[in-house]
Amino acid sequence: MKYLLISMLLMSCNAPQSNKVVAPGLDAAITTQTTMTTDTIVPAQFDATGQLVKVVKTNDAWKSQLTPQEFEVLREEGTERSFTGDLVNNHEKGTFVCAGCGLPLFSSEAKFESGTGWPSFFQPIKPEYVKINSDTKYGMVREEVECARCGGHQGHVFNDGPEPTGLRYCINSVSLNFVKN
Numbered sequence: 001m002k003y004l005l006i007s008m009l010l011m012s013c014n015a016p017q018s019n020k021v022v023a024p025g026l027d028a029a030i031t032t033q034t035t036m037t038t039d040t041i042v043p044a045q046f047d048a049t050g051q052l053v054k055v056v057k058t059n060d061a062w063k064s065q066l067t068p069q070e071f072e073v074l075r076e077e078g079t080e081r082s083f084t085g086d087l088v089n090n091h092e093k094g095t096f097v098c099a100g101c102g103l104p105l106f107s108s109e110a111k112f113e114s115g116t117g118w119p120s121f122f123q124p125i126k127p128e129y130v131k132i133n134s135d136t137k138y139g140m141v142r143e144e145v146e147c148a149r150c151g152g153h154q155g156h157v158f159n160d161g162p163e164p165t166g167l168r169y170c171i172n173s174v175s176l177n178f179v180k181n
C-alpha cells in the first residue's frame, strides 16, 4: 500500500512535466508574451507646448515590467556582453523600439555592420527621440544614449560611424525590441 501511494505521488509529479514536453510551442508562446510586452511601436505624443510626453515609473514598476536583464541595462546603465544580443545579426526590415516604452528609436535602414558585437546605427529615427548625456564612467568621456521618453539607457554614440552622419550609435539589443515591417 505504501509503495502504491509513492508511485501514485510520483506519477502525479510527473504529469505536468510531460505536458511541458508535449507542447513546447505553447510554452514558447507564453514566454514571449510575458517578457515582450512592449514589442510594438508606441508612437510619441506631444503636449500643447510641443514637448515629448514622458513615461515616468518607479523602480518597482519597472522591475515588474522588465526582465532582470532589461532592468539592469535600461534602468541601471548596464551593458550586455558583445555578440550576445539577439539583434546584432538582425537584417530584417523594420523598426527598433525602446524595450521600456515602445518609442520607435532606430530604423533598419540606418543599421550597419560595425563589427563591435552590438547593434549599430548611424542615426535615430528622430533626433528628439534620443537624449544624449555625457558619461564619464570608467575614466572615459563618452556620450550616453537614452530613450528620450522613458529615460531608458540604450548605449553610447561615437563619432567613428559611416556616412551620411559619421556617427555610430552603439546600442544594447536588450534595450530594444524589433517590430518587423
Ligand SMILES: [Zn+2]
Residues within 6 Å of the ligand: 098, 099, 100, 101, 102, 103, 147, 148, 149, 150, 151, 152
Ligand atoms: Zn523608452
